[in-house]
Amino acid sequence: MQLLVTGGAGYVGGCVAAVLIESGHDVTVLDDLSTGHADAVPDGAQFAQLPIERAGEAMQGRGFDAVLHFAAKSLVGESTVAPDRYWHANVGGTLALLDAMRAHGVGRIVFSSSAATYGEPESVPILESAPTRPTNPYGATKLAVDLALGSYCGAFGLAAVSLRYFNVAGAYGRFGERHATETHLIPLALQAAAGQRAALSVFGGDYPTPDGTCVRDYIHVLDLADAHARALGAAAPGEHRIYNLGLGEGSSVRQVIDAVERVTGRPVPHAVEARRAGDPAVLIASGAKARAELGWAPTRTLDQMVADAWAFHQR
Ligand code: UFG
Numbered sequence: 001m002q003l004l005v006t007g008g009a010g011y012v013g014g015c016v017a018a019v020l021i022e023s024g025h026d027v028t029v030l031d032d033l034s035t036g037h038a039d040a041v042p043d044g045a046q047f048a049q050l051p052i053e054r055a056g057e058a059m060q061g062r063g064f065d066a067v068l069h070f071a072a073k074s075l076v077g078e079s080t081v082a083p084d085r086y087w088h089a090n091v092g093g094t095l096a097l098l099d100a101m102r103a104h105g106v107g108r109i110v111f112s113s114s115a116a117t118y119g120e121p122e123s124v125p126i127l128e129s130a131p132t133r134p135t136n137p138y139g140a141t142k143l144a145v146d147l148a149l150g151s152y153c154g155a156f157g158l159a160a161v162s163l164r165y166f167n168v169a170g171a172y173g174r175f176g177e178r179h180a181t182e183t184h185l186i187p188l189a190l191q192a193a194a195g196q197r198a199a200l201s202v203f204g205g206d207y208p209t210p211d212g213t214c215v216r217d218y219i220h221v222l223d224l225a226d227a228h229a230r231a232l233g234a235a236a237p238g239e240h241r242i243y244n245l246g247l248g249e250g251s252s253v254r255q256v257i258d259a260v261e262r263v264t265g266r267p268v269p270h271a272v273e274a275r276r277a278g279d280p281a282v283l284i285a286s287g288a289k290a291r292a293e294l295g296w297a298p299t300r301t302l303d304q305m306v307a308d309a310w311a312f313h314q315r
C-alpha cells in the first residue's frame with residue numbers, strides 16, 4: 001500500500017514505519033521534527049518535513065491508500081500546564097489532516113489513541129466498552145479525536161481504527177525512545193542503571209497494589225507495529241473500530257526495576273517518593289477484542305522490552 005505516516009520521525013511512528021517498509025509498503029513520513037528526529041525516519045521512506053496542518057501538500061497527486069496518524073504531543077504532565085498546545089496540535093492538527101484526506105480521496109486511517117482516554121478505571125482489565133473519563137488534557141484530546149473519527153466514519157464513509165496503546169516500551173534496532181524531556185519509567189530506570197542519573201524516583205509506595213507501587217501494562221513497540229499492520233487490513237468504510245493494545249498483564253514499578261537489574265546486570269539506585277499527580281494505581285488492558293478481531297497476539301515479554309531498550313540506550 002501507499003502509506004502516509006504522520007509522526008514517523010518519532011519513537012512509535014518510526015518503528016512502525018520501518019516495519020511497514022520491510023513488509024513491502026511504500027511509506028512517506030510527514031513530520032515537523034518538533035519532537036521527532038530526522039535520523040529516526042526509516043531508510044526507504046520518503047520524508048516531507050511539514051506541520052500536520054499542511055498534510056494536504058504531501059498528499060497532492062500521490063494516491064495514498066491510507067494514513068497512519070502518530071503525530072501528536074504526548075506528555076501528560078505538560079498537557080496539564082499547556083492544554084492549548086495539546087488541543088491545537090492533537091485535535092486541530094487531526095481535523096486538518098482529516099480535511100486533507102477528504103480533499104485528496106484518502107479513505108482509511110489508523111490512529112494512535114491511548115489508554116489515557118479511559119482515565120481512572122472502575123475495573124481491570126479495561127475493555128473498549130469501559131467509560132471514557134480522561135483525567136488530563138492529553139487523554140481528553142485523544143478521546144476527542146476518537147469521537148471525531150466515529151462521526152466522520154458515519155457521515156463520510158471513512159474507514160478508521162483507533163488503537164489505544166497502554167505503556168509502549170522496547171526498541172527496534174536504531175529505533176527507540178529518545179525524548180528531550182524523558183518522563184517514562186523504563187528509559188529513566190535504564191539511565192539510573194547506566195549511572196547517568198543518581199537515582200530513579202519511585203512515585204508512590206502506598207498504592208493498593210501487591211507491592212505498593214503502580215501497575216502498568218507494558219507492550220513492545222514491535223507487537224504494536226504488528227497490530228498496526230493488522231488494523232490497516234481490517235479497516236472498513238463507514239466503520240470506526242477501537243482496540244486496546246496491551247499484554248493483558250500488569251507489572252509494578254518494582255517489577256520493572258527488577259527486570260532492568262536482571263537484564264543490565266547492574267543495580268538501579270532508587271528512592272520511594274511522593275505519588276505523581278494523576279497516576280491511577282492499576283492500568284491493564286483487555287487484549288481480547290484485538291485478539292478476536294485482528295488475530296493479534298503479542299509475544300514479547302517485559303524482559304525483552306527492557307533488553308531491546310537497553311541495547312538501544314547503549315548505541
Ligand atoms: N514512574 C515512576 N518514576 C518515574 C517515572 C514513572 O515511579 O520516574 C511510574 C509512574 O508513576 C507510573 C509508571 O511508572 O506508575 C509508568 O509511568 P510512565 O510515565 O512510564 O507511563 P504512564 O503510565 O504514566 O503513561 C503512559 C504513557 C502515556 C499514556 C498512559 C496511558 O506514557 O502517554 O501511559 O496509560 F497516556
